[in-house]
Amino acid sequence: MTRRRLKYQILTALLLCFLQAAGIVVYGQNRPRAALRRSHELQADTTHKTLSPQQQVLKADTLDALAKATADSIANENKKKMLELTASPDIKQEKDPTDSLSRELKRKQWVPNPTKATWLALVIPGGGQIYNRKYWKLPIVYGGFAGCAYALTWNGKMYKDYQAAYVDAVNEKWDSSSITDLLPPGYIDRVSHSQITETLRKRKDTYRRWRDLSIFAFIGVYLISVVDAYVDAELSNFDIGPDLSMKVEPTLINNQTGGYYNPATLKDKSVGVQCSFRF
Known part of the structure; x- marks a missing residue:
């Protein structure tokens, strides 16, 4: 102690x-x-x-x-x-290093104006696609215009020829060049004049209908080019990520209508395709 x-x-x-x-x-x-x-x-x-x-x-x-x-x-x-000693440390947050290529892509990212693209497409065919920098669409647009223009020219020419031949057939001018150039040799002597006149009338009406359809097709291609320019410019900033997707896969479909299912029987099953959308 x-x-x-x-x-x-x-x-x-x-x-x-x-x-x-x-x-x-x-x-x-x-x-x-x-x-x-x-x-x-x-x-x-x-x-x-x-x-x-x-x-x-x-x-x-x-x-x-x-x-x-x-x-x-x-x-x-x-x-x-x-x-x-008592002050809180001043920690400077370092900037995340970014890739030079990504910075270059962000700087060069083009965001078109939908209104300007629409007006250019209305004034100049294909101007909206040029403004949106979608040059790969120009062959499609101008190809559609060229095809419609060719169909319109061809059908208009054939309609005029058959129109002139029909007028000469109605006036009994069977020796005119408008009729002999369209019909095979000796066709006038083998077929009655009334049947030839009816044939010329039907072909005249057919080519006139095709000519009108060519005009509507030309207008349709023009309107489609305008709508495409507007939609392309409007959806230029649309986010397409992995959350927006469509999945198609095979599946088994149960065809039974009763109150129970027997897995031993294959007649209640059928193979199908399942399509699922994710937003």
């Missing part, structure tokens, strides 16, 4: 000494001005006897100012260090 008590006393004494030393250090850090003043007072006492009263006053003021400046500088330095 005595040894344990002695140990406790020694530990208590060491703890008190440690606390007293820590208090002295803290007091010296917090009160640097007072410590400096005490040291200067001790030095002043030793030199007080050798200096005149005016010199003593001037030296005391100088020492006081020096002590004040030193204390202020130490206090500011301690305050700055305390702020650095």
Whole structure:
């Protein structure tokens, strides 16, 4: 018991000494001005006897100012260090490195104006596709216009020829070149005139109908090119991602109509195709 008590006393004494030393250090850090003043007072006492009263006053003021400046500088330095220790670290967020190719693609991404594309397509056939930079559609557009123009020209020419031949047949001009150029040699002598006149009339009406259809087809290609230019420009920013998809896969369809299903029988099953959309 005595040894344990002695140990406790020694530990208590060491703890008190440690606390007293820590208090002295803290007091010296917090009160640097007072410590400096005490040291200067001790030095002043030793030199007080050798200096005149005016010199003593001037030296005391100088020492006081020096002590004040030193204390202020130490206090500011301690305050700055305390702020650095307690302040939250300033972490600069690094920018994500981007690929030069992706930056180039974003900078060159073309976003057309739907209104401007529509007006260009109305004024110039194929102008909307050129404005949208869809040059691969130009052969389709101009090919459609060329085909309709050729059909219109051909059917119009044939209609005029059969129209002239029909008029000559009605007027009994069987020797005219308009009739002989369209009919095979000797066809007039083998077939009655009324049947030839009816044949010329039917062909005239057929080519006239085809000519009119060629005109409507030409207008249709023109309108389709305008609509395509508008839709292409409007949907240029449409997001097509993995969330927008259509999946087609084979499946087994249960054809039973009763209240139970027998897996042993294959007649209740049929193979089909399943189509699923995901938005």
